[in-house]
Amino acid sequence: MSDRVADIVSPITDSVLPLRSTAEEARAAGRVPYVKPTPENSVVLLIDHQIGLMDSTRDYASLATLKANVLGLGQIAKAAGIPVMLSTSNAQWQNGDTLPELKELFPDVPIHRRTGIINCYEDPAFRTAFEELMTSTGRTHVIIAGVTIGTCTAMPTLAMLHDGYQVLPVVDACGAWNPYEADAAIARMVRAGAEPVTVFALGCELQADWKLPIGDAMFGPFTDQLPEYGFVIQNFWNNANQHVVPDPFGNVK
Template sequence: MTATRPADIVSPITDNALPNRVSAADARVAGRYGHDKPTAENSIVLLVDHQIGLMAGMRDTTSLAELKSNVVGLARTAKALGLPTLITSSNAQWQNGDNLPEIKEIFSDQPIYRRTGIINCYEDPTFRKALEDLVAQTSRRHIIIAGVTIGTCCALPTLSMLNDGYSVYPVVDACGAWNRYEADAAMSRMANAGAELVTTFALACELQADWKLSSANAMLEPFNQNLSEYGFVLQNFWNNANGHVVPDPFGMVK
């Protein structure tokens, strides 16, 4: 005889995400990990040197298509959540080439900070002023950064910003490297220095936090467009949305 299951318990759709009970600062005082997470309200995004000449040489990922999709997915996530975003290039007039056209299209209202030789973007006076002005205007000090290559364009400013008191979140799968050694060394170096390594769509979920928030519809675009594995799941569901046996508390599925 099959036992009767108890009734499911469905959380109210009026619930909001709960904060941690203890602040990050108090957790650190107690000797624990201080969870000071990036949010849509406290973060700035830096897109560093995603240039067509540099992208062509990346060899640490499954494919350049996957790397490009992650980069564009990160850009779309930043746009969907209204995150302040700074875009920069290095010697675009020469071999490195221009920034990805998709980034320029997504942020058509943003200038590109064209560095003319300084490799670490945080050491470039013009770019640093732009970042510091943005921090002063917004009080945001959580920096989400991705760059090509990870060992220079991402790791070098990450280490500098950690030194200067920022919380830094390198998006490692939206970075590329000349080889796997470079990627592994850069990730080890950044993590050991105190950066919190993240990936594009795990970060997107952390920033969204609750699919009931008003940004949810806009946030579906990067998942649909740039994470095909989940995009197919979404599309398949909504193509067959009327045959489900679990009641929908939102009343969206009939």
């Protein structure tokens, strides 16, 4: 391997480059604009992640995965400083209350308790608060996840797209009663112009550069709620820095 050319290492002073053209220029050229979600232009809606409704989902082999994704999305929003709205549907009856961990994560965020209206965007109190948030902050991107993708997510997504918002449904922080529901909901949302995303890919898109100040806080959800990645990271740092398990061969310095 002695004849390999030298690697090119980016300077740690480098920052993210902007795109060469604006969204308007891309549209004019017949291209699909990429106006990505950022901590500055987005809000997060967590809809109906209630203990009774969580138990009704059937498309995950384990509800632990769905719960981890929901909490991961909440933690990502908090790490990035993105405003969050919470809502429930008929929590006083069979649907149950919001996940306790979400309530603990956002103690200063009021829960909008809908009492019959299924689509949160069609609920007058929720809509008023949502529009006030969007207007007062100038945000344009709506990141949304609901406990059931065909109703709690798809219905407000279609309505918000109709009214001109850029909507990103977080499909793996949603459940479904069966795979057909998920497939149909995603097809409807995409056809209407939504941009489906997944929790931890979205986290990377929002972070953009791990050197940014929010990097340490953003790293938490990845290690806490994505164990496949967290175990890799923890194992590396345990052996590289902390020497939790001493190396009898002396290879780890």
